[in-house]
Amino acid sequence: MAISLGRVGIWSPSHIWEDEAAAELDAAGYGALWLGTATPGLSLPEKLLAATNRLVVATGIVNVWTVDAAELAAGFHRLATAHPDRFLLGLGVSHAPIVERLGRSYTRPLEYLAGYLDALDNAAKPVPVDQRVLAALRPKALALAGQRSAGAHPYLVTPEHTRIARETLGAGPLLAPEQKVVLETDPSTARALARASVGYYLRLPNYVRSLLALGFTEDDVAGGGSDRLVDALVAWGTPERIAKRVAEHHDAGADHVAVQVLAPDIDLATRGGRPPRQAWQALAAALL
Numbered sequence: 001m002a003i004s005l006g007r008v009g010i011w012s013p014s015h016i017w018e019d020e021a022a023a024e025l026d027a028a029g030y031g032a033l034w035l036g037t038a039t040p041g042l043s044l045p046e047k048l049l050a051a052t053n054r055l056v057v058a059t060g061i062v063n064v065w066t067v068d069a070a071e072l073a074a075g076f077h078r079l080a081t082a083h084p085d086r087f088l089l090g091l092g093v094s095h096a097p098i099v100e101r102l103g104r105s106y107t108r109p110l111e112y113l114a115g116y117l118d119a120l121d122n123a124a125k126p127v128p129v130d131q132r133v134l135a136a137l138r139p140k141a142l143a144l145a146g147q148r149s150a151g152a153h154p155y156l157v158t159p160e161h162t163r164i165a166r167e168t169l170g171a172g173p174l175l176a177p178e179q180k181v182v183l184e185t186d187p188s189t190a191r192a193l194a195r196a197s198v199g200y201y202l203r204l205p206n207y208v209r210s211l212l213a214l215g216f217t218e219d220d221v222a223g224g225g226s227d228r229l230v231d232a233l234v235a236w237g238t239p240e241r242i243a244k245r246v247a248e249h250h251d252a253g254a255d256h257v258a259v260q261v262l263a264p265d266i267d268l269a270t271r272g273g274r275p276p277r278q279a280w281q282a283l284a285a286a287l288l
Contacts, residue, residue, distance in 0.1 A: 003056055003085050003086070003087075003088050003130070003131060003150075004031070004056070004085070005031045005032040005056055005058075005088070005174075005176065005255070005256040006029075006030070006031020006032065006056075006256065007031065007250065007255075007256060007257070008030060008031060008246060008256065008257055008259060008287045008288060009030050009031045009032030009033060009034055009056070009058075009176075009256060009257070009258045009259070010025055010030050010032075010033050010034065010258065010259055010260070010261075010280060011034040011036065011060060011178045011258035011259060011260040012033065012034065012035065012036065012260065012261075012275065013035075013036045013037075013266060013268060013271075013273070014035045014036050014037050014038060014044055015271040015273070016266060016273045016274055016275050017035075017044060017047075017048065017275065018274070018275055020051075021275035021277050021280075022048045022051045022052050022055065023051055023052055024277055024280070024281070025052075025055060025280060026052040026053055026054055026055040028280065028281060028284040028288070029284065029288045030055065030280075030284070030288065031055075031056060031256065032055065032056040032057070032058050032088070032256065032258070033048065033052075033055055033056070033057050033058070034058045034059075034060040034090070034153070034176075034178070034258045035048075035057065035058070035059055035060055036060055037059075037060075037061065037062075037063070038059035038060075038061070038062050038090075040062065040066055040067030040071065040072060040075070041075060042059070042062075042072075042075040042076070042078075042079055045057045045059060045079060045087060046078070046079050046082075049079060049082070049083040049086055049087060050082075050083075054086075055086070056085075056086050056087070056088055057083075057086065057087055057088070058087075058088035058089075058090050058133070058153075059088070059089055059090040059091075060090045060135070060153055060155070060178070060258070061090045061091055061092035061094070061135045061153075062089065062090065062091055062092070063092065063093075063094040063098070063099075064091055064092065064093060064094075064112070064113055064116045065093070065094060065099045065102060065104050065112075066102065069116050069119030069120050069123060070119065070123050070124070072089075072120070072127075073120055073123035073124070073125060073126065073127050074123075074124075074125070076089050076127050076131075077125045077127075080131065087131070088131060088132070088133055088150070089127060089131060089132040089133070090132070090133050090134070090135060090153055091113070091116070091117075091132060091133070091134055091135070091149075092113075092134065092135030092136075093106075093109035093110070093112065093113050093135075095204040095205065095206050095207075096205060096206075097203075097204065098204075110140055110141060110144060113134070113144065114144060114148070117148045117149070120132070129148065129149055129150065130150045131150065132149045132150060133145070133149050133150050133151055133152065133153050133174060133176065134148070134149045134151075134152055134153065135152075135153050135154070135155060136152040136153070136154060136165075137154055137155075137157070137161075137206065137207075137210040138209070138210060138213065139168050142154075142165055142168040142169055143168060143169075145169070145173065146168070146169040146170065146172070146173040149173075150173065150174045151169060151173035151174025151175055151176065151255075152165060152169060152173065152174070152175055152176070153176045153177070153178070153258070154175075154177045154178070155177075155178045155207075156178070156180075156198075156201050156207050156210070156211075156233060157177050157178070157179075157210070157233075158214060158232045158233060159245070159248035159249050159251070159252045160214060160252070161177070161210070161214055162175065162177050162248075162249045162252040162253055162254050163252040163253060164214075165177070165253070166252065166253025166254075167253075174255050174256070175253055175254050175255050175256075176254065176255060176256040176257070176258055177249055177254055177257060177258070178257075178258045178259075178260055179235060179245060179246060179249060179257050179258070179259050179260065180194065180197060180198075180233060180234040180235070180260045180262055181234065181235045181236065181242045181245070181259055181260065181261055181262065181283070182194050182234055182235075182236035182237075182261075182262050183236075183237075183238075183239065183242070183261065183279050183282060183283070184236055184237070185236075185237050185238060187236075190234075190236035190237070191227060191230050191231070191236070193262050193263075193264060194230045194233070194234035194236060194262060195224040195225055195230050196224070196262075197234070197262050197268075198224060198225045198229065198230055198233055198234065199223065199224030199225060200268055202221050202223075202224070202225055208221050211229065216228075216229055216232075234262065238286075239282055239283050239285065239286035239287070240286050242259075242283065242286065242287075243283075243286040243287050246259065246287060259283065259287065261276045261279045261280060261283070263276040263279065
């Protein structure tokens with residue numbers, strides 16, 4: 001693909017952003033910044049691209065139920081023209097509870113996504129296949145990502161999922177999984193913070209089905225998740241220990257790993273928090 005992400009990037013909720021933090025990531029040497037969600041107008045990616053010199057900014061995802069494909073294609077070209085080879089458009093079908101709150105019917109989501117990709121291809125200025133990536137977990141979604149985009153950006157996954165995803169995608173397409181981390185060596189403290197994040201996603205059926213397919217049990221996904229599940233999804237400890245988990249994804253076939261630092265004040269439900277800048281800096285030496 002034309003866009004080079006490097007081996008390691010940072011994944012972050014969109015609501016915590018500050019320009020100075022993006023510039024620090026750029027200077028530290030991270031390859032990409034993945035924004036958890038992006039509004040249809042792409043205003044935040046545009047702002048962060050302008051605040052940096054080298055860093056790739058990727059949407060991890062734009063919810064395809066929320067914006068007309070022609071409008072999104074026009075927005076993509078505005079950013080791609082201003083910042084060549086630095087903007088990667090991540091797309092996804094989101095989740096039934098979220099889409100239904102928008103007043104939409106979450107029926108045949110993969111079919112809807114394929115049709116949306118058709119519309120991006122047929123826009124006045126098409127979105128190039130090698131400059132878009134799909135959020136994908138299960139085999140059919142991964143296959144679509146490999147056929148119709150640069151590749152896949154799986155979220156809430158383990159290195160074992162990365163191995164399976166690489167087998168499904170084959171050798172060519174991009175594979176860029178997300179990996180949650182906690183910079184904390186005390187097991188109780190680390191797991192409590194990890195569980196607060198994992199538990200949020202266990203309310204969404206797509207993630208639960210993906211985890212059950214990986215061999216986790218109904219007991220594992222109950223409540224905020226078992227210790228076994230939490231430890232599999234969230235790497236915690238020293239920067240060196242976290243780097244070992246990231247390396248496991250690379251060894252399993254990942255081209256790029258998007259590291260998400262969990263911090264006590266970052267809350268997806270309340271949209272609280274600020275960029276964990278010190279943690280990103282502490283991890284840079286071990287990861288990069």
